[in-house]
Amino acid sequence: MAFDYEKYLRMDKIPHLWCPGCGIGVVLKAMLRAMENVNWERNDTAFVSGIGCTSRAPGYIDCNTLHTTHGRGLTFATGIKMAQPDKNLVIFSGDGDATAIGGNHFIHACRRNIDMTLIVVNNNIYGMTGGQHSPTTPIGFKASTTIYGNVDPSFDICLLARAAGATYVARSTVNKGRTLEQYIQRGFENKGFSVIEAVSNCHTQFGRKNNMSDPISSRKWIEDREIPLAKARDMKAEDLKNMVITGEFITEKSDLERWENYNRAEKEYTEAYSDIIKKVKKK
Amino acid sequence: MSEKIKLPDGFRSWEADVKIGKKEDKVTIGHWAEGCKGCAICVDVCPKKVWKLIEAKNKWNGQLVIVDKPDACIKCMLCEIHCPDFCIKIF
Numbered sequence: 104m105a106f107d108y109e110k111y112l113r114m115d116k117i118p119h120l121w122c123p124g125c126g127i128g129v130v131l132k133a134m135l136r137a138m139e140n141v142n143w144e145r146n147d148t149a150f151v152s153g154i155g156c157t158s159r160a161p162g163y164i165d166c167n168t169l170h171t172t173h174g175r176g177l178t179f180a181t182g183i184k185m186a187q188p189d190k191n192l193v194i195f196s197g198d199g200d201a202t203a204i205g206g207n208h209f210i211h212a213c214r215r216n217i218d219m220t221l222i223v224v225n226n227n228i229y230g231m232t233g234g235q236h237s238p239t240t241p242i243g244f245k246a247s248t249t250i251y252g253n254v255d256p257s258f259d260i261c262l263l264a265r266a267a268g269a270t271y272v273a274r275s276t277v278n279k280g281r282t283l284e285q286y287i288q289r290g291f292e293n294k295g296f297s298v299i300e301a302v303s304n305c306h307t308q309f310g311r312k313n314n315m316s317d318p319i320s321s322r323k324w325i326e327d328r329e330i331p332l333a334k335a336r337d338m339k340a341e342d343l344k345n346m347v348i349t350g351e352f353i354t355e356k357s358d359l360e361r362w363e364n365y366n367r368a369e370k371e372y373t374e375a376y377s378d379i380i381k382k383v384k385k386k
Numbered sequence: 387m388s389e390k391i392k393l394p395d396g397f398r399s400w401e402a403d404v405k406i407g408k409k410e411d412k413v414t415i416g417h418w419a420e421g422c423k424g425c426a427i428c429v430d431v432c433p434k435k436v437w438k439l440i441e442a443k444n445k446w447n448g449q450l451v452i453v454d455k456p457d458a459c460i461k462c463m464l465c466e467i468h469c470p471d472f473c474i475k476i477f
Contacts, residue, residue, distance in 0.1 A: 105466060117471075121470065123423030124470060133467075280464075280467035322427070
């Protein structure tokens with residue numbers, strides 16, 4: 104049966120302004136389905152975004168929404184969560200927004216393990232501002248600031264979040280709408296900081312400079328590079344160059360080594376904070 | 387399905403009797419032409435070639451999709467999940 108997206112959308116603002124075939128629409132739909140699955144009330148949920156193509160997403164959702172400054176979606180969301188710890192927080196962010204301009208906020212939000220869900224839509228470029236290369240542009244690919252090919256190695260957002268201490272980390276692509284929905288749902292259910300990276304297509308800015316200017320070929324490019332995590336474990340490092348490894352990097356029952364876990368947060372941030380307040384008040 | 391399916395305003399609907407495996411079923415495909423930007427993702431993901439790309443006058447890229455073969459639909463919902471513009475509904 105068809106899903107009733109109209110229930111969650113500001114229909115007077117639809118059709119949205121994203122380019123024809125943009126993957127953010129797919130991610131937004133997956134997120135709305137996940138929200139229905141976990142039965143979140145619209146009044147108890149807040150959507151926060153920074154700047155970029157993804158920052159438009161909360162504008163289309165009929166919930167409590169906030170559009171903030173570049174890269175600072177996480178900081179505003181932390182403020183909301185500290186003031187009202189019982190509310191559900193979702194942050195929509197792009198790869199440039201989360202890992203370049205808000206990179207510091209990103210790793211520190213992971214470290215604190217505050218109960219929020221960050222959805223990073225990774226399209227390998229700064230789409231809205233004119234196609235500058237971002238921290239996730241693969242080596243050798245062209246952008247408007249790297250016209251002869253990019254030389255900077257790229258960030259792995261999932262491994263970064265894992266190292267910084269997030270408690271649920273997963274990656275999927277826009278070609279797999281159902282998997283994305285499942286991962287986002289698990290992120291919502293996780294009590295702690297969850298990062299879901301959705302590898303998306305930007306054929307308008309990234310594709311046009313790299314010979315895939317339509318959504319179909321852009322999506323095909325992502326599909327061809329996709330390797331499941333279980334398969335990637337047995338592969339050589341050279342074969343994994345510029346590949347997209349998908350799967351759940353950290354779950355509640357993760358198979359992490361003990362030393363990897365040694366300085367992780369034991370409690371969720373707002374809980375730990377309220378414990379401190381109680382302790383001080385007793386004195 | 388005895389009850390009447392209610393599509394949102396502006397949706398054009400195609401109805402057909404389909405056979406999914408050995409099961410007889412009814413399908414209603416709804417498409418919102420005003421919001422469709424003609425990205426042709428539905429044409430690409432559909433395993434049964436239900437959708438067809440046509441030229442049309444609109445403010446996007448001059449393309450639009452229509453339902454070509456509604457009776458081929460197997461209700462896999464791929465087009466509904468992957469339409470970025472909230473334009474497709476399958477019942």
